[in-house]
Amino acid sequence: MIRLWVILLLTASGVVAQDTSSADRAAVVPVLVELFTSEGCSSCPPVDRWLQKMDSSQPVPGAQLIVLSEHVDYWDHDGWKDPFSSSTLTDRQSAYASKLGLATVYTPQVIVDGTSELRANDSQQVNQVFRKTVTKPKIPVRITSVSTEVGVPLVAQVHVEIDGTSTQRDADIYMALALDHVESEVLRGENSGQRLSYVAVVQSLTRVGKLQKGRKFDQDVQMKLRRGSDPTNVRMIVFVQDGGPGEVLGATSERLSDQKPR
Numbered sequence: 001m002i003r004l005w006v007i008l009l010l011t012a013s014g015v016v017a018q019d020t021s022s023a024d025r026a027a028v029v030p031v032l033v034e035l036f037t038s039e040g041c042s043s044c045p046p047v048d049r050w051l052q053k054m055d056s057s058q059p060v061p062g063a064q065l066i067v068l069s070e071h072v073d074y075w076d077h078d079g080w081k082d083p084f085s086s087s088t089l090t091d092r093q094s095a096y097a098s099k100l101g102l103a104t105v106y107t108p109q110v111i112v113d114g115t116s117e118l119r120a121n122d123s124q125q126v127n128q129v130f131r132k133t134v135t136k137p138k139i140p141v142r143i144t145s146v147s148t149e150v151g152v153p154l155v156a157q158v159h160v161e162i163d164g165t166s167t168q169r170d171a172d173i174y175m176a177l178a179l180d181h182v183e184s185e186v187l188r189g190e191n192s193g194q195r196l197s198y199v200a201v202v203q204s205l206t207r208v209g210k211l212q213k214g215r216k217f218d219q220d221v222q223m224k225l226r227r228g229s230d231p232t233n234v235r236m237i238v239f240v241q242d243g244g245p246g247e248v249l250g251a252t253s254e255r256l257s258d259q260k261p262r
Contacts, residue, residue: 028063028064029062029063029133029135029136031065031112031113031130031134031251032113032114032239033051033111034067034111034112035051035067035069035109036070036105036110036111037072037107037108037198038071038072038074038076039082039085039191040076040079040080040189041191042190043107044108045196046121047108047110048197048198050120051198052198054067060130063133066237069201070086070089070093070202071085073089073090075189079188080187080189084201096111099244099245112133113136113248114242114244114245114248115133115247116133138249138250138251139240140250141239143236143238168213169242170210170212170243171242172210172243172245173207173208173210174207174238174239175223175237176202176238177202177204177225177235178200179200179201179234180234181197181233182199182201200237200253203225204226206223235255236253
């Protein structure tokens, strides 16, 4: 069995602090970029590739783009079942549409920091959205230590600490476990015959606690990755978000492959 102990420290401040164990990480503002996608959607692959580019090149000055590929399940009836799809992620997309007053859900759909719908093919609008989000102060989120032991399934023992005495509102704390990179052969449906690739494919997204205004949060949480997943191909994302879901107040991401197994 793999055991993973993670200490997450969240404090309220205007500047984000990245993992200090990586000397090359500057103090930048984390921006959560969620792509709702599906293997049954013929217009999705170009935006899947766009998300990979955002993740690898980090083109926004002063920002750390923390990306999530969230595969919805409402295309599964159309000749091909997306192996990464989840009704939970479909519900999350629907909640965004309601919260943001959007006419409908669709794929590919990009939501930035829980507050802005982004059109990946409109470079001017993309620049405007990112310029706006990078100016907003964030709650710093740090993954301060990770240790692993070889075995399956992957069990994460997570300790989350936050001093909410200086926060101005209640918020939810989420943890996502995602496959770092994935390739998939599509045999049927709109993308039949294509070999598709993805980054940060969400396997689980769990609300692990509640940050209450004026109070501290301190809780251990256990998470489990799907059996058969390669722990060296996993990244962990933790973010703080207003209810609804609403504005993302802070986030961080860590690849487990960056850690030394023991």
